[in-house]
Amino acid sequence: MSEIANLLRGLxxxxxxxxxFTAEDAARAAAALLDGxxxxxxxxxxLAGLSRHAxxxxxxxxxxxxxxxxxxxxxxxxxxxPVRTVVLPNFGCTTGGLVAAPLLPLLALLxxxxxxxxxxxxxxxxxxxxxxxxxxxxxxxxxxxTRAQAEAQCAAGQLVLxxxxxxxxxxxxxxxxxxxxxxxxxxxxxxxxxxxVADGAxxxxxxRPGGRxxxxxxxxxxxxLVCAEGDGVFGAGGGAIAWRLADAPVWQPLFAAxxxxxxxxxxxxxxxxAWTASILSGKQTLPVAVGHLLASLLLASGYARDIHEAKAIxxxxxxxxxxx
Numbered sequence: 274m275s276e277i278a279n280l281l282r283g284l285x286x287x288x289x290x291x292x293x294f295t296a297e298d299a300a301r302a303a304a305a306l307l308d309g310x311x312x313x314x315x316x317x318x319x320l321a322g323l324s325r326h327a328x329x330x331x332x333x334x335x336x337x338x339x340x341x342x343x344x345x346x347x348x349x350x351x352x353x354x355p356v357r358t359v360v361l362p363n364f365g366c367t368t369g370g371l372v373a374a375p376l377l378p379l380l381a382l383l384x385x386x387x388x389x390x391x392x393x394x395x396x397x398x399x400x401x402x403x404x405x406x407x408x409x410x411x412x413x414x415x416x417x418x419t420r421a422q423a424e425a426q427c428a429a430g431q432l433v434l435x436x437x438x439x440x441x442x443x444x445x446x447x448x449x450x451x452x453x454x455x456x457x458x459x460x461x462x463x464x465x466x467x468x469x470v471a472d473g474a475x476x477x478x479x480x481r482p483g484g485r486x487x488x489x490x491x492x493x494x495x496x497x498l499v500c501a502e503g504d505g506v507f508g509a510g511g512g513a514i515a516w517r518l519a520d521a522p523v524w525q526p527l528f529a530a531x532x533x534x535x536x537x538x539x540x541x542x543x544x545x546x547a548w549t550a551s552i553l554s555g556k557q558t559l560p561v562a563v564g565h566l567l568a569s570l571l572l573a574s575g576y577a578r579d580i581h582e583a584k585a586i587x588x589x590x591x592x593x594x595x596x597x
Contacts, residue, residue, distance in 0.1 A: 277305060277315060284322025290329045299335020307343055307443035320450060320458055327462035333491050336459050344441040349472035351428030356389055357496055357574045358427065358474040362465045363395030363405050376563060378408045379549045383567050385432045389574050394435040394469040396448055404542055409434055411546030440469045468494040475573045485524065495519060497573040503530055514569050527580055528565040559591045
């Protein structure tokens with residue numbers, strides 16, 4: 274317990290987190306929580322301390338290391354073909370609420386219709402997460418019950434709704450502590466950058482303005498990254514979009530900030546499902562910001578050779594919807 278006491282002193286000292294508190298220290302603190310080896314009082318103290326500094330590089334990297342050592346990423350080994358799987362995070366409850374519910378199902382279904390494999394991962398039991406799962410249920414897409422089912426659907430190129438509990442149960446349990454504590458846990462900060470699958474998928478992430486340093490430090494497992502930077506989930510409040518391959522030194526801008534999606538208001542899942550279906554059937558216009566995300570992910574997944582071809586495919590798809 275002396276080690277835990279030292280970690281608590283480092284986390285709860287006044288002011289900013291000391292440079293002496295390293296990622297290894299954060300990993301040890303997170304490991305104690307993930308392994309359930311401390312009492313309730315110490316659990317609360319560790320969670321409060323890590324949450325206080327959740328966005329600091331040391332805590333983010335330490336938590337990632339601890340989670341990675343205790344997770345079983347979904348395998349895409351059974352998936353063949355030149356187009357890479359796209360991984361979309363469903364943690365709208367942590368970065369903007371229900372506005373994720375209109376966007377994610379529509380984007381995922383558009384990609385899937387073009388033959389791009391898609392995995393939506395997250396916590397589906399609360400706020401925005403529940404709204405997305407409920408919307409997809411209305412559209413006949415159900416969460417996977419087992420890892421085997423998820424991997425089989427991936428291999429078949431089907432849209433996969435992946436509960437976090439199937440790949441990182443400790444992280445899911447940490448996030449569930451919010452109901453007891455009334456505040457976000459450090460896992461809530463990591464979740465939007467978390468990669469739940471192996472084998473070189475494409476990861477879509479979101480960050481606040483100026484937050485790409487955290488993306489560069491934490492989101493390192495993907496073959497390629499597409500980042501929407503701005504307010505709202507996935508930049509739905511007008512975020513700019515950039516991308517880079519895993520080994521690329523700089524981000525390549527794709528689209529400037531566009532607030533076209535910001536006018537879509539939160540609604541009950543059944544209404545969102547009807548709105549999604551009306552767009553897929555060509556009865557309503559595809560929001561510009563969704564088209565930007567679609568083109569960006571077509572490029573990053575290898576479906577399109579360059580952004581110009583990706584834009585052209587998106588335009589053709591939009592025209593096909595309108596002609597349906």
